[in-house]
Amino acid sequence: MDEDDEHMMQIKIQAIKKLNVWFRSSNGIINRIFTQKAPVFGLVIVALIIFIAIAASVIAPNDPLKVNMSMRLEGPSSLYWLGTDNLGRCIASRLIWGARMSLIYSLCVLGLMMVISIPIGLLSGYAGGRVDTFIMRVTDIFLSLPTFLMALAIAGTLGPSAKNMIIAMASVWWSSYARIIRGMAMQMKQQDFILAAKAAACTHSQIIFRHILRNIASPIIIMATLEIGSIILAIASFSFIGLGAQPPTPEWGIMLSDSKEFIQTQPQLMIYPGIAIIITVMAFNLLGEGLKNAIQD
Amino acid sequence: MEVLAETLNIRKSYEKQNLFSKKKEKVPAVNGVSLKIQKGCSVGLVGESGSGKSTLGRMMAGLETPTEGQVLFRGQSISNISLRKMRPLRRNIQMIFQNSSSVFDPSYTIGESIAEVIKNSEKVSKKECLGKIETILEQVGLDTSYAQRYPKELSGGQRQRANIARALVLHPEFVVCDEPVSSLDYSLRKQVLTLLNDLRNKFGITYLFITHDLNCVPYVCDIMAIMYAGKIVEQIDLKNNSMQNTLHPYTSLLFSCIPAKVPAERKKCTIESIIDTTVIPDSNHCCRFFLRCPHYTERCINEEPLLKEVANGHFVACHIV
Incomplete structure (x- = not known):
């Protein structure tokens, strides 16, 4: 009996050791590439993009709006780092200013979304009952509207512009956030420390803002970081189809749209803004994932 | 009576x-x-x-x-x-709760949690508030440095005493x-x-x-x-x-x-x-x-x-x- 037990034990220990080697080696690689280096990589790129956006007027070698018809579709040179587009504008300068535009637009959308969804989600989750049911049905209505249709409708009535695009996006996208925040608020509301806060004579607003919001702030920040990537992408697509920022604004989506006629002869016109979008979106996603992992541990 | x-x-x-x-x-x-x-x-x-x-x-x-x-x-x-x-x-009317591991807001220090009770019921200066917190913590047998700790940094018994301190701080x-x-x-x-x-x-x-x-x-x-x-x-x-x-x-x-x-x-x-x-x-x-x-x-x-x-x-x- 004892020998049997010991034998089983040996087998188990060996199995665990084997597993460990596997796990550690694969975990090690995953760790190095994805969980440890990636968020730092993302953070560096995000910081770089933010720096570029802030210092755009200093960094950009040329005026992004200056048309020079004698220098159309030129290759890279010391004056035009990445060459010029079909109107002779400096591509590098437009990309740099585009970073500023993308960040400003996406932060506007994000801010507007948060301003709408946080109070609504908190109220709905905390109040519960009929208030919750009513708010959630309204949210469902907004949730069912397709963003692009909404943007088309707003652009059709108010005219296409960056401002209207921001309104269209925020007015549709807040609903999914309100739902998530409501769920988190409901979960928090059932915690014992909320009862303790009531015993400590806290008012409803104190409970909502000082206890519930404070405890769900970090998941909200993570969500926001993860969302910026897709917002930037959506802004570029809106501008591409002509519903967002209007030419000649230096914006990545517009640059793509402007250069689509030259895709066969001058493909680099599309490749540059495309790469800029990919890098930005990827950087924000890496940063968001990293934050998520860091906070969940 | x-x-x-x-x-x-x-x-x-x-x-x-x-x-x-x-x-x-x-x-x-x-x-x-x-x-x-x-x-x-x-x-x-x-x-x-x-x-x-x-x-x-x-x-x-x-x-x-x-x-x-x-x-x-x-x-x-x-x-x-x-x-x-x-x-x-x-x-x-105060209450000492049963489950001391979850009755403290994890984002508050013990001191902040106790201060919340005091500030909600009495108008006191920061100094008086701190004094009260230190007195009650000493009375329940906790070192005053625990006021700066977060609930997860305390053991079960210490948390329970902090729990009692919070309920009794206002007498x-x-x-x-x-x-x-x-x-x-x-x-x-x-x-x-x-x-x-x-x-x-x-x-x-x-x-x-x-x-x-x-x-x-x-x-x-x-x-x-x-x-x-x-x-x-x-x-x-x-x-x-x-x-x-x-x-x-x-x-x-x-x-x-x-x-x-x-x-x-x-x-x-x-x-x-x-x-x-x-x-x-x-x-x-x-x-x-x-x-x-x-x-x-x-x-x-x-x-x-x-x-x-x-x-x-x-x-x-x-x-x-």
Whole structure:
């Protein structure tokens, strides 16, 4: 009996050791590439993009709006780092200013979304009952509207512009956030420390803002970081189809749209803004994932 | 003597939603309790798990609304008033919670949590507030440096003491203690009970002391109330009566379950013919204990026993007594 037990034990220990080697080696690689280096990589790129956006007027070698018809579709040179587009504008300068535009637009959308969804989600989750049911049905209505249709409708009535695009996006996208925040608020509301806060004579607003919001702030920040990537992408697509920022604004989506006629002869016109979008979106996603992992541990 | 807190036949039942039927099932927790707590006369509430002690405690602390009946504090109903109206009363009604691991907001330090209680009820300067926090932490036996720690950085016993400190920092008149010492080891238990006693003598605090440890009761309380299935079945004034002098069969069962101190006196923890069941009959027209009772009669099945005074300050709800 004892020998049997010991034998089983040996087998188990060996199995665990084997597993460990596997796990550690694969975990090690995953760790190095994805969980440890990636968020730092993302953070560096995000910081770089933010720096570029802030210092755009200093960094950009040329005026992004200056048309020079004698220098159309030129290759890279010391004056035009990445060459010029079909109107002779400096591509590098437009990309740099585009970073500023993308960040400003996406932060506007994000801010507007948060301003709408946080109070609504908190109220709905905390109040519960009929208030919750009513708010959630309204949210469902907004949730069912397709963003692009909404943007088309707003652009059709108010005219296409960056401002209207921001309104269209925020007015549709807040609903999914309100739902998530409501769920988190409901979960928090059932915690014992909320009862303790009531015993400590806290008012409803104190409970909502000082206890519930404070405890769900970090998941909200993570969500926001993860969302910026897709917002930037959506802004570029809106501008591409002509519903967002209007030419000649230096914006990545517009640059793509402007250069689509030259895709066969001058493909680099599309490749540059495309790469800029990919890098930005990827950087924000890496940063968001990293934050998520860091906070969940 | 002045009546501090009082319940008038309160009931609380929780609703259980069935998945497929619309009908909601009602699960009664407290089933018609009338309890008077006089100032300076602490009550020990004893009973098994699920007997409704904590629910009764939370209702008396004004943290839960009874389904029926009223809770009065100094003659004022607190069972159905808003948080805002409750606010001025909170200074005098506090609660020591059972589960100290989850009653502190994880994003607050212990000091911030205690300061919140003080700031909500009193207008004090930052310095006075800090002074109060340090005094109470010292009184419960915690180093003052713990004020800067987060709840997860404290051990269970330390958290429980911080929990007690938070409830007692304002020296309230009435404190509901929901098993304040059950998570503490014996040396600490004695220390905390002594602390509760000291503070009671010093500031005239009255406790509703919820526990399942019968040994704690005479140490802190003047009256012992035994709860079974959401009802008080026996209430003894410990000043005039001996604690051993119990009459209700359920109380006898409880007392027989205290482990013996002398090995020679060890016994099996059962009364003869106690039926080994924890089923509680689902009717309001019978004694809720009769299925486990060794002496039940026809009357126990058909009629609900009411609390009646059998001796000075000794109430029992049983047909046989």
